[in-house]
Amino acid sequence: MNRFQATVERAGYGALTVIPHLAFEVSGGELLVLLGPNGAGKTTALRALAGTADTGRRALRLDGQDLSALSTWQLAHAGLAYVPDGARCFATVTVEENLRGAFEALRPRAARAERQRLLDGVYELFPVLKQRGSQLAGSMSGGQRQMLAIARALMIEPKVLMLDEPSAGLAPKLVEELFEALGRIKASAGCAIVMAEQNFAAAMGIADTCLVLDEGHVALSGPVAAVRHDERLRVAYLGL
Amino acid sequence: MTTAAVLQAVILSLTVAALYAAVAAGLTLTVGVTRIINFAHGEFVMLGAFLTYGLHTRWGVSPWLGMAASGVALGLLSALVYRLFLARVLKQDEHNQLLATLGLSILLLNIAVILWSPDPRVMQAPALLPPLRLGPVTVPGNNVAVALVGLLLFLAMLWIKNHTRYGTQMRFASDDPELALHAGINVDRVFELSFVIGGAAAGVSGGLVALVLYVQPSVGVDLVIRAFAIIALGGLGNIPGALMGAAILALVEGLVSTFVPQGGSWGFGVAFLLLLLVLIVRPSGLFGKQVQA
Numbered sequence: 417m418n419r420f421q422a423t424v425e426r427a428g429y430g431a432l433t434v435i436p437h438l439a440f441e442v443s444g445g446e447l448l449v450l451l452g453p454n455g456a457g458k459t460t461a462l463r464a465l466a467g468t469a470d471t472g473r474r475a476l477r478l479d480g481q482d483l484s485a486l487s488t489w490q491l492a493h494a495g496l497a498y499v500p501d502g503a504r505c506f507a508t509v510t511v512e513e514n515l516r517g518a519f520e521a522l523r524p525r526a527a528r529a530e531r532q533r534l535l536d537g538v539y540e541l542f543p544v545l546k547q548r549g550s551q552l553a554g555s556m557s558g559g560q561r562q563m564l565a566i567a568r569a570l571m572i573e574p575k576v577l578m579l580d581e582p583s584a585g586l587a588p589k590l591v592e593e594l595f596e597a598l599g600r601i602k603a604s605a606g607c608a609i610v611m612a613e614q615n616f617a618a619a620m621g622i623a624d625t626c627l628v629l630d631e632g633h634v635a636l637s638g639p640v641a642a643v644r645h646d647e648r649l650r651v652a653y654l655g656l
Numbered sequence: 657m658t659t660a661a662v663l664q665a666v667i668l669s670l671t672v673a674a675l676y677a678a679v680a681a682g683l684t685l686t687v688g689v690t691r692i693i694n695f696a697h698g699e700f701v702m703l704g705a706f707l708t709y710g711l712h713t714r715w716g717v718s719p720w721l722g723m724a725a726s727g728v729a730l731g732l733l734s735a736l737v738y739r740l741f742l743a744r745v746l747k748q749d750e751h752n753q754l755l756a757t758l759g760l761s762i763l764l765l766n767i768a769v770i771l772w773s774p775d776p777r778v779m780q781a782p783a784l785l786p787p788l789r790l791g792p793v794t795v796p797g798n799n800v801a802v803a804l805v806g807l808l809l810f811l812a813m814l815w816i817k818n819h820t821r822y823g824t825q826m827r828f829a830s831d832d833p834e835l836a837l838h839a840g841i842n843v844d845r846v847f848e849l850s851f852v853i854g855g856a857a858a859g860v861s862g863g864l865v866a867l868v869l870y871v872q873p874s875v876g877v878d879l880v881i882r883a884f885a886i887i888a889l890g891g892l893g894n895i896p897g898a899l900m901g902a903a904i905l906a907l908v909e910g911l912v913s914t915f916v917p918q919g920g921s922w923g924f925g926v927a928f929l930l931l932l933l934v935l936i937v938r939p940s941g942l943f944g945k946q947v948q949a
Contacts, residue, residue, distance in 0.1 A: 468834065492840030500838065506831040509824075517824040521840045524821055572840065 704862015
């Protein structure tokens with residue numbers, strides 16, 4: 417279930433190609449981490465999937481269903497939730513409206529009980545969001561905004577959850593909390609997770625498979641257990 | 657000057673304020689959501705005024721019906737303008753958008769001059785409502801109608817933005833259009849919708865113009881400048897702020913015109929002097945949020 421297969425070719429911006437070729441598969445309950453240093457192409461890879469970077473070719477399949485032709489907003493309707501980097505939220509509306517609006521954008525006619533069930537779920541995962549419900553999203557700290565960004569994605573009950581550097585700019589203790597929550601999402605939400613991350617020590621704790629990018633090329637990929645001791649990981653990261 | 661005269665001037669100014677507020681509310685919905693500074697909004701109002709005037713003078717159509725027809729017609733025209741024209745400049749530089757809507761404004765104004773001549777005219781409509789007596793003050797029935805419809809339009813814009821599903825999508829799309837796409841919102845449709853709603857409000861406002869002002873091709877220019885002033889006073893995208901802005905502008909203008917000798921030509925100027933002062937002291941508007949870095 418929720419088997420997601422993706423191939424992108426010549427992903428980049430206009431004439432600039434950042435990633436010549438990238439392909440991967442991930443299933444529900446699994447977490448694939450895209451590792452690599454700054455500038456390796458992690459964000460571009462995710463943007464290419466979500467349709468906000470240019471691609472020569474993009475092929476997306478979800479449980480055999482072809483999603484290749486869908487635009488960014490249509491992908492959300494197909495069950496792909498994307499959390500961009502920088503803990504982006506709708507800053508000028510309240511925390512609760514961020515969550516409610518995300519649900520209503522996809523399911524305008526759904527019953528209130530359904531919305532409440534999902535709200536309760538994300539509030540249980542991130543209790544601080546419940547306390548801040550009536551506060552403007554933009555007035556929260558970076559860590560809280562990141563939680564809101566993830567909660568917003570969960571409000572659509574995604575089949576695939578794509579996260580771009582959720583740990584960026586957060587204090588180590590918050591990173592730990594956040595990854596603990598991601599671990600719980602992985603175990604219970606049933607979605608396939610694709611996450612770009614620089615902080616590999618933290619990411620390795622919850623990832624199943626791993627894909628290391630080095631200047632846009634796939635340097636290394638495979639199960640985390642195999643990759644973590646591979647000499648090439650260090651080369652890609654440190655250029656040694 | 658007597659108390660009654662002052663009261664009369666204040667109350668008549670407030671009915672005009674409702675008209676200004678209605679024009680500004682439509683504009684602030686569009687500008688606040690799409691960030692397109694739509695200069696042609698004034699010409700949409702002008703077209704609504706001519707439509708209501710024409711329907712009444714030629715076929716005796718009630719101005720109530722004329723207003724509604726103008727709303728529908730200008731909503732449709734807005735959809736056309738958005739699709740054929742604005743959607744193409746939306747992704748471009750802001751200067752291009754500004755030039756595009758300014759060009760459209762000039763085009764529509766001149767078409768109106770060619771079709772109907774620049775002469776001002778008055779719609780000889782029977783009063784839509786009975787006059788309202790408030791102590792020593794009598795408010796003509798058409799001014800009562802303008803105040804009511806203007807306020808209703810204004811509240812409708814506020815309600816759409818804050819209490820409907822589409823309103824939430826509009827606020828998301830204006831806050832962060834790219835993030836709105838990721839949230840599954842068809843941002844282009846939402847922009848079009850806000851433009852159509854703003855255009856329909858302009859059409860109905862045009863009907864109000866026909867009731868209390870001269871109907872002429874340049875009427876939109878005067879109104880859109882006031883609307884921008886009101887939006888600046890209230891804070892961009894802040895619809896309740898626009899109401900206060902409209903009241904302040906109309907009161908200052910009305911009182912100066914009535915009580916300053918030869919003030920008729922001064923009212924507009926003094927109102928803009930006020931705007932200038934506000935912008936110097938509070939660049940984000942009287943009621944706008946102070947933007948934090």
